[in-house]
Amino acid sequence: MPAAAPTTHPGPPPAGLAHSDLLRFAAVGSVDDGKSTLIGRLLFDTRQLFDDQVDALAAAAERRGLGEIDLSFVTDGLRAERSQGITIDVAYRYAATPRRKFVIADCPGHLQYTRNMATGASTADLALVVVDASRGLSEQTRRHICIAALLGVTQIVVAANKMDLVGWEYEPFERLSEELSDLAQRLGIQSSWVVPVSALHGDNVVGSSKNAPWYVGPTILELLESLPAGEWARVHGSHRGSAARLPVQWVLRDPRGGRSYAGMVNGGPFRKGDRVVVLPAGLETAIQSIDTFDGPIDVAPVGKSVSLELTDHIDVSRGDLISSLDDPADVTNLIDATLCWFRDVPLRPGERLRIKHTTRLTPAVVETVSHRFDVNTLELRPVDHLSNNEIGTVSVRTADPLAVDSYRHDRITGSFILIDDATNSTVAAGMIGTPGIDRSQLNPN
């Protein structure tokens, strides 16, 4: 009998990772497939819930005449969510087992809340995809996996849920595994795992189940505890050698004279004395000192909030990028990007919006809308507009030049949002250049 756990990843999950203390993961998948119940089960069985929280769940169940605790209520905390039995917006939960800490984003499954799912997945190391094994892979689940892959999530754990409803038969599980394996491969997802579970009854969530003797692989928790953490941070630039970046947030004026440029290091590290270039102006200078409240430091690692003093008196303001001189970001007014569109009114060429890229806000016009990404066939189809929740390729012209990297290389300097002027709503999430998906695997049309 096959173990069937790894679909694209050979061998057991890597164990004993040195820097793996925090895993950020997003639970995604279609409505009613059981995401919130699975997260509730995971938290309940690992004893993350406090006694008063369990009491409150019991009281909520009793009020509704339910026989037992509804585990989905652990994360579905809003009145409308509980009355409709759905998830509307992302719930963030924090958990810790003896092996590692977790930040969990329980994402909504409804098509109309895709923007909230993207919010939850944009900072995830891993996507926990929940699929109803009795119904198979829906278009909405495929959309979620596609968005996760586009956002650069490189590993997925799939819970083939509700296995009790298919009598713990192997065939539905195998069909699902094959379909997911194919999808993951074509989307360039490096590591994908499928586990047969029942979130309702707890099979293979924390402890292994006797109901599927044909499955000998890890449980959901075992995978979450052992797959690489910190992937998000790793991919977004800490291993890029000299390609240091710091988007300037704020100019700090020392009351005793002098000024420094505050921001969070992205890519790097920066070292005292490094030659740098301030973009988009292109002015070259060097780092005189790296300051923090706790004293000056010689090396500013990725992810640290610091302020930089420069050796030359040049004009630097919010929105500028202090960049490595050896490997600077590209300066451009015209960007090609992959976009997730989040507004009821479709996006058409010529639309004027504002773009927020790193710490810079500037007017922008969408010059072309060229392709829509079909989540069922994974094909790029020529279009002239993007409808709500669709993914496509566009080109955007900006009023101010931007200092950019491709999203594949840097998730901070490679990402942006588009903002509607009238309502201040965020209407799109954009990724610059070719996204994390391997285009050779797609079928360009």
Place this chain on the structure above:
Amino acid sequence: MTTTEIQLPQSSPQIASQIAPQNTIRDGRVEADHLDLLESHSIFILREVAAETERPVLLFSGGKDSAVLLHLAVKAFWPAKLPFPVLHIDTGHNFQDVIAFRDDLISSLGERLIVASVQRSIDDGRVADPGEGSSRNRLQTTTLLDAVRDHRFDAAIGGARRDEDKARAKERVLSFRNAFGQWDPKAQRPELWQLYHGHVNPGEHLRAFPLSDWTELDIWRYIRREAISLPEIYFSHERDVIERDGMLLALSEWVTPRRGERVERMNVRFRTVGDATCTGAVRSNAVTVEEIIEEIATSRISERGATRADDRFSETSMEDRKREGYF
């Protein structure tokens, strides 16, 4: 106007409770890294809010979370002063120790403190006094929204954490409030990556929560690491309390024994600081930060479950208050 600007002495009096950390050695590299990342991200958020909004304000209650928030804000803008004032919504039902702590801390930092008074809102007829000994927690919403309007604040930075409550767990780091101060949980702005978008139209405002990703334990470990001062009521002390609705309320001018209730003297501490009429104490002998960390790490009761009577009305108390414009 329901707010008063407090003129504090410019001298630097002794902070109410100087906590010497029992152990300045970090738990190990792993935890230090985690706290470093949380700190760094919070500083990033504080700088984004200051830059993206015109008239931000930092909310300060005198509790541990706002003490951490203020500490992070000082770090974010050092060596300059804070680019925003500090606002305290004063219910009038205070622990004296907390007010002394507030005044000492803000004056030693030389920052600007604005106090918005719930009592003033009651006197001005903006809200009805719920009566002797009743909680003024919910009334704070009116006082807060009036202060936001009077001062034309477009962002109020608060110390709320997502692990506190299931409604808070749903909220964005930058959370939009309409012209009525309301939160609409069904129409939150997408918030991707680290792109915090803070623009609002006149009359609207934002709430910003730089501590969103922190847990109660993270807060205490950070307090230990940074040697942050706190009001003394956070540490075990002997106090007269009354047991009411399963909570230990401190005997005070607003909380007196009702028929059948007994005043008991015991060793307690406060796990949160809020309106004195609805904030419960917990039995505890923890007198140091180290002991508190140990106590919390093994507790089976959540922070709000142990200490907040106002969350027991219904299963969506927090959501209902937040929709009205609460913190």
